[in-house]
Amino acid sequence: MNSHDDLIRDLARSTDATPGKLTELRARLAAAAERDGILDIAYRVVDSPVGALLVAATELGLVRVAYASENHDAVLQHLAERISPRILAGPARLDPVARELDEYFDGRRQSFDVPLDWRLSAGFRSTVLHHLPEIGYGHTASYAAVARLAGNPKAFRAVGSACATNPLPVIVPCHRVVRADGGLGGYLGGVEAKRTLLTLEAAA
Amino acid sequence: MSVKQPFERVVADHGRTVLRVCRAVLGPVDADDAWSETFLSAMKAYPDLPADANVEAWLVTIAHRKAVDVTRARGRQAIPTDDLPPIPASAETEHDDDLADALAHLPHKQKQAVAYHYLAGLPYNQVAAILGGSADAARRAAADGIAALRRTYPGAATRKGKTR
Numbered sequence: 546m547n548s549h550d551d552l553i554r555d556l557a558r559s560t561d562a563t564p565g566k567l568t569e570l571r572a573r574l575a576a577a578a579e580r581d582g583i584l585d586i587a588y589r590v591v592d593s594p595v596g597a598l599l600v601a602a603t604e605l606g607l608v609r610v611a612y613a614s615e616n617h618d619a620v621l622q623h624l625a626e627r628i629s630p631r632i633l634a635g636p637a638r639l640d641p642v643a644r645e646l647d648e649y650f651d652g653r654r655q656s657f658d659v660p661l662d663w664r665l666s667a668g669f670r671s672t673v674l675h676h677l678p679e680i681g682y683g684h685t686a687s688y689a690a691v692a693r694l695a696g697n698p699k700a701f702r703a704v705g706s707a708c709a710t711n712p713l714p715v716i717v718p719c720h721r722v723v724r725a726d727g728g729l730g731g732y733l734g735g736v737e738a739k740r741t742l743l744t745l746e747a748a749a
Numbered sequence: 750m751s752v753k754q755p756f757e758r759v760v761a762d763h764g765r766t767v768l769r770v771c772r773a774v775l776g777p778v779d780a781d782d783a784w785s786e787t788f789l790s791a792m793k794a795y796p797d798l799p800a801d802a803n804v805e806a807w808l809v810t811i812a813h814r815k816a817v818d819v820t821r822a823r824g825r826q827a828i829p830t831d832d833l834p835p836i837p838a839s840a841e842t843e844h845d846d847d848l849a850d851a852l853a854h855l856p857h858k859q860k861q862a863v864a865y866h867y868l869a870g871l872p873y874n875q876v877a878a879i880l881g882g883s884a885d886a887a888r889r890a891a892a893d894g895i896a897a898l899r900r901t902y903p904g905a906a907t908r909k910g911k912t913r
Contacts, residue, residue, distance in 0.1 A: 548899075549895070552895065552898060552899060552902070553867050555848050555902075556773070556848060556852070556863070556867060556868065556898070557769065557867075557868060559848040559849050559852070560769040560770075560772040560773045560849075560852075560864075560868060561765070561769060561772075562765075562768050562769075562772065562777075562780075566768070566781075567764055567765060567768065570764070570768070570781060570784055570785060571760060571764065573785055574760065574785060574788050574789060574792075577785065577789050578789065578792055581789065581793070583789075583792055583793050586755075588757075621755045621757070621758075622752070622754065622755065624755070625752070625753055625754060625755045626752055626753075629796060630753040630754065630755055630756055630795055630796060631756050631792055631795055631796065632755035632756055632757055633756060633757050633760070633792075634757050
């Protein structure tokens with residue numbers, strides 16, 4: 546063996562910290578960044594009956610909820626480009642929404658009251674999304690009915706695209722929008738997830 | 750066009766190497782603070798970093814400055830330690846102490862050149878940009894450092910006798 550390479554390897558090993566140390570330092574960094582006001586986006590991943598949900602919040606509020614099928618890495622990259630790359634996994638800011646989601650999936654919560662940052666939706670789509678919480682827990686509404694709620698009865702296709710691009714699914718209940726003929730319609734988290742949410746709400 | 754990754758990715762990709770560099774230059778006791786300050790400063794400046802910048806070289810440069818600050822602060826607080834052994838690394842004895850000792854005793858320039866080239870993998874022109882001076886001087890400092898480690902660290906010579 547080459548003793549030079551051995552020495553370098555020993556050097557790397559002797560200066561290597563334990564994995565626990567890095568975890569501790571990363572948590573400390575997230576706390577310090579929050580304290581200094583430079584943590585533009587904090588995120589964590591919450592387990593749920595509809596799979597792993599990424600939840601991300603700015604200092605204003607919850608800005609993104611994403612299903613695993615949307616690819617969490619791609620979603621974070623998109624947030625870096627759209628809002629800011631100063632993004633860290635930082636559980637503290639997401640504690641309230643994680644707790645509310647747990648309660649919701651346990652059937653103990655019917656609406657969410659965490660602050661929301663709506664900046665990822667705009668125009669008529671945003672108007673549509675703002676009206677969705679008016680469809681109560683356990684109820685559904687047709688795309689046409691939501692178009693009327695949003696003040697443009699002819700715009701039921703736009704309602705469909707607003708739901709398909711909802712940056713805050715589950716929290717902003719686009720899963721309660723279904724087809725007039727009783728069919729489930731599409732869902733950005735997959736039809737199975739939509740069925741799971743509606744079944745959960747119907748049972749509670 | 751290259752796009753900037755979430756900072757979490759930067760920490761995940763480079764956190765371990767930067768901690769190694771901090772530990773090599775400062776020892777394990779002061780390394781944690783230097784690491785924290787490095788990544789906090791880096792995160793502040795991150796939006797302004799050119800998208801095609803060499804992130805690792807940038808981080809090591811920041812870590813170098815933080816380590817210089819820590820070393821100066823330590824110098825103000827303590828008795829000059831030229832003739833004294835370094836502060837023992839409490840609760841960090843799981844590693845090769847002989848080598849850590851040998852490294853701690855190297856002159857600053859050699860220690861830095863070894864850390865930035867061999868641990869962080871920076872080419873000598875980048876090491877020189879951080880330390881000042883020429884790439885040749887950086888190469889010599891690293892070579893002298895390695896030669897000194899080889900003389901004082903018995904592990905490299907008697908490797909077969911070691912159990913780990």
